[in-house]
Amino acid sequence: MNVLLVYAHPEPQSLNGALKEFSVKRLEAAGHTVRVSDLYAMKWKAVLDADDSTEHVPGTAFSPSLESKHAFENGTQSADIAAEQDKLKWADAVILQFPLWWFSMPAILKGWVERVYAYGFAYGVGEHSDTHWGDRYGEGSLVGKRAMLVVTTGGWEPHYGPRGINGPIDDILFPINHGVLFYPGFDVLPPFVVYRTGRMDEARFAQTTDALGRRLDEIWSTRPIPYRRQNAGDYDIPECTLKDAILPGQVGLGVHVAR
Amino acid sequence: MNVLLVYAHPEPQSLNGALKEFSVKRLEAAGHTVRVSDLYAMKWKAVLDADDSTEHVPGTAFSPSLESKHAFENGTQSADIAAEQDKLKWADAVILQFPLWWFSMPAILKGWVERVYAYGFAYGVGEHSDTHWGDRYGEGSLVGKRAMLVVTTGGWEPHYGPRGINGPIDDILFPINHGVLFYPGFDVLPPFVVYRTGRMDEARFAQTTDALGRRLDEIWSTRPIPYRRQNAGDYDIPECTLKDAILPGQVGLGVHVAR
Numbered sequence: 001m002n003v004l005l006v007y008a009h010p011e012p013q014s015l016n017g018a019l020k021e022f023s024v025k026r027l028e029a030a031g032h033t034v035r036v037s038d039l040y041a042m043k044w045k046a047v048l049d050a051d052d053s054t055e056h057v058p059g060t061a062f063s064p065s066l067e068s069k070h071a072f073e074n075g076t077q078s079a080d081i082a083a084e085q086d087k088l089k090w091a092d093a094v095i096l097q098f099p100l101w102w103f104s105m106p107a108i109l110k111g112w113v114e115r116v117y118a119y120g121f122a123y124g125v126g127e128h129s130d131t132h133w134g135d136r137y138g139e140g141s142l143v144g145k146r147a148m149l150v151v152t153t154g155g156w157e158p159h160y161g162p163r164g165i166n167g168p169i170d171d172i173l174f175p176i177n178h179g180v181l182f183y184p185g186f187d188v189l190p191p192f193v194v195y196r197t198g199r200m201d202e203a204r205f206a207q208t209t210d211a212l213g214r215r216l217d218e219i220w221s222t223r224p225i226p227y228r229r230q231n232a233g234d235y236d237i238p239e240c241t242l243k244d245a246i247l248p249g250q251v252g253l254g255v256h257v258a259r
Numbered sequence: 260m261n262v263l264l265v266y267a268h269p270e271p272q273s274l275n276g277a278l279k280e281f282s283v284k285r286l287e288a289a290g291h292t293v294r295v296s297d298l299y300a301m302k303w304k305a306v307l308d309a310d311d312s313t314e315h316v317p318g319t320a321f322s323p324s325l326e327s328k329h330a331f332e333n334g335t336q337s338a339d340i341a342a343e344q345d346k347l348k349w350a351d352a353v354i355l356q357f358p359l360w361w362f363s364m365p366a367i368l369k370g371w372v373e374r375v376y377a378y379g380f381a382y383g384v385g386e387h388s389d390t391h392w393g394d395r396y397g398e399g400s401l402v403g404k405r406a407m408l409v410v411t412t413g414g415w416e417p418h419y420g421p422r423g424i425n426g427p428i429d430d431i432l433f434p435i436n437h438g439v440l441f442y443p444g445f446d447v448l449p450p451f452v453v454y455r456t457g458r459m460d461e462a463r464f465a466q467t468t469d470a471l472g473r474r475l476d477e478i479w480s481t482r483p484i485p486y487r488r489q490n491a492g493d494y495d496i497p498e499c500t501l502k503d504a505i506l507p508g509q510v511g512l513g514v515h516v517a518r
Contacts, residue, residue, distance in 0.1 A: 010308045013320035046305040046366045049269045061272035064358075065413070099323075102372050103438035104363055107305045111366030137424060154324070158498040162510035165396060165489055165499040171512050172434055174426055179362035230424055239417040240424040251421035252511055253430050 001220065003027050004091035006037045008098040008109035015197050015205075016099055016152055022209050023095065023150070026216050035087055039108045045080065046111030052078050069119035077118065084116040088142060093219055094186070096176075097150040099197075103172050113180055122184040133238050136183050138229030143185030146219060149173060150192045150212070157195040169193055174253045178227055187224035189215075226258045234258075260479065262286050263350035265296045267357040267368035274456050274464075275358055275411055281468050282354065282409070285475050294346055298367045304339065305370030311337050328378035336377065343375040347401065352478055353445070355435075356409040358456075362431050372439055381443040392497045395442050397488030402444030405478060408432060409451045409471070416454040428452055433512045437486055446483035448474075485517045493517075 005023060009016035020036070027034045037044075045051075050062045053071035060066065071077040077085075088094065098105050105113075117123065122142070126135030151173070153160070160169040170177075173191055181188045192215050194208055215222070228234045228242070236243055247255050264282060268275035279295070286293045296303075304310075309321045312330035319325065330336040336344075347353065357364050364372075376382065381401070385394030410432070412419070419428040429436075432450055440447045451474050453467055474481070487493045487501070495502055506514050 010323065011321040014322070040306075040308065046370065047299075048360075048366065049299065062270040063273070064269065064360075101307075101323075102369070102376065103434035104369065106307065107366045107370030107373055110361070110363065110369050111305060113361050114366055117361065156498070158500050161500060163501040163514060165487075165494055165501070165515065166438065167433055167512050167515070168510065171430065172438075175362035175431055175434070179425065179431075228424075235424055239415070241417050241420060242422040242424070251427065252513070253426050254511070255422060256424065256426070 001032050001092040002090050003032050003034045003093045003095065003219075004037065004087050005034060005095045005097060006039065006109065006112065008039045008096075008106045008112075010040045012041075015194070015200055016097065018205070019150065019152070019194070019209070019212065020097055022212065023097070023216060026213050030217065035090070037084060037087065037112070039112055042080075044108055044112055045115070046108045048111065048114045052081060052115055054078065065119050065124070069124060072118040072120040078115075081115050081118065084112065085118070085121055088116070088145075091145060093146040093148070095148050095150055096181075098152075100151050100153040100155075100172075103166065105176060117180075117184065125184070130238050132231065133240055134230075135185075136230060137178075138182060138185065138227065139231060140183070140185035145186055146189060146224070147181040147186035148189040148191065148215070148219065149176065149181075150194075152194045152197045154197050155195060160193075160195070171253050177225065178253075178256065182225075182227045188227065189219065189222045189224055228256050228258050260291050260351040261349050262291050262293045262352045262354065262478075263296065263346050264293060264354045264356060265298065265368065265371060267298045267355075267365045267371075269299045274453070274459055275356065277464070278409065278411070278453070278468070278471060279356055281471065282356070282475060285472050289476065294349070296343060296346065296371070298371055301339075303367055303371055304374070305367045307370065307373045311340060311374055313337065324378050324383070328383060331377040331379040337374075340374050340377065343371065344377070344380055347375070347404075350404060352405040352407070354407050354409055355440075357411075359410050359412040359431075362425065364435060376439075376443065384443070389497050391490065392499055393489075394444075395489060396437075397441060397444065397486065398490060399442070399444035404445055405448060405483070406440040406445035407448040407450065407474070407478065408435065408440075409453075411453045411456045413457050414454060419452075419454070430512050436484065437512075437515065441484075441486045447486065448478065448481045448483055487515050487517050 007020050024034050053076045055076040057070045125140050128134050159166045162168050177188045266279050283293050312335045314335040316329045384399050387393050417423050418425045421427050436447045
């Protein structure tokens with residue numbers, strides 16, 4: 001199988017660098033073909049702007065979504081964007097690996113999402129009407145592929161627990177797992193999170209790579225997070241709200257997971 | 260009073276550009292002094308890397324946090340970072356204005372946070388021990404200042420409602436409001452959110468600026484979101500988990516707001 005590892009850390013001699021190297025070796029040893037988008041090493045352009053297409057939409061102010069649509073449809077996207085889209089099409093599984101900075105992904109990776117996730121590729125896919133609000137959240141261009149986050153954080157696990165002050169890790173990662181990965185169709189696996197990275201010694205590193213290795217070995221068999229598909233009957237359209245009969249009265253991020 | 264508006268949109272001739280211009284005029288008409296950090300116009304460097312300090316920590320691999328600490332303590336931060344920190348110190352209120360891209364802030368603004376929020380300035384402040392886990396979440400360098408998000412999104416309001424498929428807007432913005440603003444000490448005001456930006460006509464624009472104008476007029480009197488302060492007795496330290504006696508059995512992001 002083909003695995004794309006999108007990796008965002010500035011220093012190869014880091015925990016993240018070591019975990020990335022470990023993952024590549026483990027996946028290759030299992031017979032998979034691995035490609036790495038090492039965003040810092042690639043000097044990835046983080047900022048979405050008018051230079052992202054080779055042909056500006058004539059007579060218009062720069063509109064991020066319209067410009068993206070035009071460039072995607074007309075083959076006038078900047079080459080670095082098209083290359084990453086090709087890697088996504090090639091991949092059977094995608095891993096996003098990054099340190100959690102300010103409770104989200106590093107800017108360089110956020111900019112990868114913004115630029116590579118073109119209109120017509122990752123959003124604006126399918127009919128948008130009063131009866132069908134796009135092929136998204138379980139449908140879309142990337143359906144049939146798997147995705148998983150590998151995240152490191154300096155905070156302690158209880159800080160990200162159900163009543164931890166940072167917020168539960170699944171809620172903090174919801175905008176990424178649900179909003180970035182499930183949205184264009186990925187099956188999203190539970191994240192692999194390494195806590196308290198400031199206290200990493202040889203023994204803990206060995207435990208960590210053992211656990212990560214098992215997750216990589218099971219990447220094709222792990223049950224995805226059972227997010228509800230938008231167009232499978234659970235939501236009123238076009239409001240895109242969970243139907244009254246499902247988990248009546250309950251609110252919050254958790255209602256979008258079918259437990 | 261002094262207001263800093265940090266603004267992230269690539270096109271001046273946009274809804275965001277118009278709302279930014281409106282806000283500056285409204286605040287100035289009320290007698291406030293306004294400074295704008297227009298990140299796209301400034302060509303803000305979005306990517307945190309070793310160039311962010313003028314003096315590398317000798318003999319070390321690049322560590323984002325240790326390098327930031329060293330540069331902040333020794334006055335060797337890159338000039339653009341120090342200038343933004345000075346603006347934050349100067350401000351009585353800070354507005355972050357941006358389009359919601361993939362359920363978070365644009366990469367250029369995320370990179371502003373990562374680079375300006377230095378170790379010793381926005382994190383790593385105060386004692387870190389088994390009895391005091393830093394001056395954060397209601398304490399810290401920016402205490403006494405107010406902050407507010409002004410956010411635009413193409414999605415409909417119900418898509419971001421309590422049972423909307425995108426997740427409730429307060430939960431989606433929690434990593435920013437709580438994790439980026441409350442963390443270093445800001446009093447965080449409820450966000451001003453403009454939905455369904457694709458359907459903006461003159462009448463709706465007038466309604467929108469009326470509503471935004473009222474929020475700006477009331478920026479000094481609006482009650483902040485009552486996030487719980489980490490060191491005011493509600494949390495067990497160092498686990499930083501909500502004490503068992505408070506909202507027993509409840510979990511999720513909402514428990515950190517004292518309603």
